[in-house]
Amino acid sequence: MDGQDDAKQSTADMTAFVQNLLQQMFWLEFLNKAALDEMGNRIDELEQSINDLRTEMGQEGSPSPSAPAKIKEEPKSGGDSC
Template structure:
């Protein structure tokens, strides 16, 4: 009976080891899936931030372009229009 009980114990240990191994593999697989998902989302966020920076730079350039000529353009026509209206 001792031999039989010993073999049952060995089988129980083997079953437990297989169960734990399977559980660890499942956990590793889930962790890898979550990790890949997080990395993908971070990459997407990085792309969006790059696009946002580009849009901001485009707006700055556009505003700088509008700001520089704007004082000259309204001043010129206003003076011309006033001169035209006066006579």
């Protein structure tokens, strides 16, 4: 009956191994999902920062409606030279 005991032990070992493997796979999947969620959040924050910078640049780059347009003055010829 030694063979039967060895078979039962082998089956028990295999069952424990598979359960352990499945548990590790579950945790890895859970951790990967958490990492992907965190990466997604960081990408969202980065996109928002880029959009904020674009908005700021657009506002700074265009003259405000109340500011008069600058007119380039030609240098005057005359006796003002030093």
